[in-house]
Amino acid sequence: GFKAIMRFVPQPIVMAMVAGVFLKFGLLAVDAFDKELKIALAALIAWVVFSFWKPVARVLPPVLMALLAAGYMAVEGGQFALQGELTLQTARPEAIHPVFSKAALLDLVLPLLVSVLALQNAQGIAILRVAGHDPPTNTSTFMCGAGSLLFGAYGSVNTCMTGPVNAILSSSGPVRFHFVGAYLWAALAVAFGLLSPVVTRLALSVPESFIYIIGGLAMLPVLQQAFTAGFGGRFAIGATVSLIVTVTDLIPGVNVNLLGIGAPFWGLVFGAATSLLLERRDYAELIAAGNGAPAPRRQDEEEPAVAEAAAPKALSGPGPGRTPADAGQLPGGPIAVISPAPGPDTSRVLIALREKGLAYRLVEDMTWRPGEGVSENPLNRNPLVRFGGGFALYDPRTILDYLETVRPVPALMPSDPAEVFEVKTWEALTEGVNAAAVDLYIAGARSEPAEDPGGDGDWIARRRTRVRDGLATAAARLGDRPFTVGAQFSRSDIALAAMLAHLDRQLPGEDWRAAWPALAAWFEDIAGRPAVGAVLKG
Template identity: 40%
Template sequence: MAVSPLLAIERPHLPRPGIREIFGDLGPQEIGNGLVALIFSASGPIAVILAAAAAGNLSPDQTSSWILGAFLGNGILTLILTWLYRSPQAYFWTIPGTVLAGDALTHLTFGEVIGAYLATAVLVFLLGWTGLIGRIMAVLPPTIVMAMVAGIFLRFGLDLVGAATGDPMIAIPMIVIFVAISIFPKAAAVAPPVALAAMVGTMIAIFTGQLGSGILDNGTIASPVYTAPEFSFAAMTELVIPLAITVVIVQNGQGIAVLRAAGHKPGVNLAAAASGLVSIPMALMGNVTTCLTGPTNALIVSGPNKERHYAAAMVTAVGAIAVGLFSPAFVGFMLAMPVSFIAALAGIAMLTPLKNAFVAGFSGAFSTGALVCFLVTVSEMSLLGISAPFWGIVFGCLIAWLMDPKPRKSPTDPVPPAQPAPQPETTDKQPAHDRSR
């Protein structure tokens, strides 16, 4: 991706798609992957927002406004940047940052937390605008970053096993239909396995009476609620630095790694600048700082045709805008679904991204550092209010520097060409240049 001589923000390197191209690239696989990514974002992560809102005793209107901003603002940002760059880049909110906000709301006012959101947004924007975050990310070994991604994604695989043993009536049929369709590539190209698994799980939940009640208790259409920010020293010291690190290193880092592994060229500085800029108006609606999400992008790029991944991201973006506008009804429906359905769906959808993260994280240099990064990330430890993935990178890089052999090359040797990120396996018969996740 070319870099502007005036700014550090990476410029588009692909032509923008026209309306006909977009609809031409919208096949069943892209629609299915885009919708599954949306369902993922509107299920488990929503529960984190609801828990944080409950910790701060926020009103239903404030909570609804928070969710409206999370989906509407990020959906618009995802749609615009995906179209401009013709490349998938789904933006949503930081889940670890939401947890931090929930803890802070137990002793800070919502206005103070929003003030910290605004300060974080400005800091994240400046890190991207000046190009500083790009220079930092450039020195991080990609294997260690992917080991962090593997540690984050691991819980989805474990939750799938838990769902299969804890609620086999829902989880087992979803797994069976996913495997049955996946082993026939031609059938999978027409009927995406993950989408079919979601349909099967939904029907079972409805027919067995496991769908909860009260779906429309909080209304149908959301409306924004403005909360005036308060800038307090306590909130700034507690939230700004941990939130900024979480967004630019942990969240954006895994999003960048996932997209690169799929053969795309996401802009590191762009991701930070966009995250910070859009977070400013969204903060006034109560929304935590946005980020280039890892799991959602992994679901979007799980299709075999790299050139059509952007269409799947657009499906997710349009769906997110709709969810934002009708967030009370949609969130009510998702929360009414059994927990085992959400765990099974996310686990099935994340199988390929999880495999790819392990392959990319442990098939190159600095393997000891990658292992330490993985273990620290899985431990879910927290230091200084910063979550485990960041410390996984810190300790992983430290151990890699101390213990792993350093790549060597003779001064007379020619500089080798840049190696592409490991590409996932595919069962279709597409040409090699089309093979990606």
């Protein structure tokens, strides 16, 4: 089905096409300043002010305030040109008797089918995956077709997973609450449809610049996300070609409309063809991994050994948090994550694997045995991760660096060097707190007092202070931001979330939520990401 087709369309090339389609919104927003400076400036100021005013922005979204400010300026300047008296009217759907013809099927239906599947649905699916969702591709496509059949009987447009709508709905707020916006949007769509005579007159009464600036501001975070996902790693040449072909729609006199199908579709085709020719290694890895589909195993084929000793317990992943592709594996083969009990470091690795859409087996077993001499885990660090071909890594930061190298999309490290070291500073902070919390946990489990290496009697007090100072530092540095570093989810968010989750297990008497409520609220929001919640709360 459509899901199988999407597996072999590289995610960066799709997101580059999305960036090309959405670029129009940004360009029109800039044009609004030339046409109606007061309206555009009022919207921009309101958007900037409420974007920085985080506590209020949670209740009054910046785009909504920009809309109100621009609307006020339009009314104040007499640019709200409503013709005649506005009366309440409802739409009256009329059934249309269809007439079928071979010419219409070839000239209209086929191009429309390709456009809807390859453009609108592909955009929506790609955007939702980048946001951390796992949309059911085939089911969504079937429902779009069923809706088109129903509404087509009344002369309506086809139903599809439009890119702009899904982009705006998933651009802010906790992932687990995005469905609220979707339900609200659906309710408003029904209301607007019923009141379409009134809504259409109102929409035609506002100046174009009003629509341009509001649309541009709403799409700005989404446009940035699309460029980051499209050009953050592999398939860079194909993504560039996809973007160039797609934006030809924006150039007067240039019209890539082969076979009646628009430029965005051909952007995908030419971008993928370019990658097949010039980025064959990237495509080979994509095909080897099925872009997320593990190769089917024959019934008579033995399961590969994960550990020399029998694994007491094995869990498979990833689950709901797969992004941007379905559960896949690296070209070298399956991944085994070995740890006696998932601690914060193991949780960090598991979340990263889920975010990157990589399948793994979690094996609860010892990663090191005393006296074994030369070892693949000589420092007894958890977890030990075995990749295909007998390759193993045991340091959590080294494992995460390796994953970022071999699976750069979606990126969990920023591209700005200063932000990279900010992420590493966060990781160092959380690792220090984790180490102190483990010491306190072990000390509390002993039946006799813990040893005092410093000899000053304050061994436990010093570690408790380290935990509390670390939490205070994290809360102060985080503030009310949604992410620890920059505007995107990264490894530092994973490290902080894992630290907080395991504090509850290691130090149940440490009520950090009461002491730092903003930190607690951040943890609940970030745990709404499917990959994070599945590991830390699953």
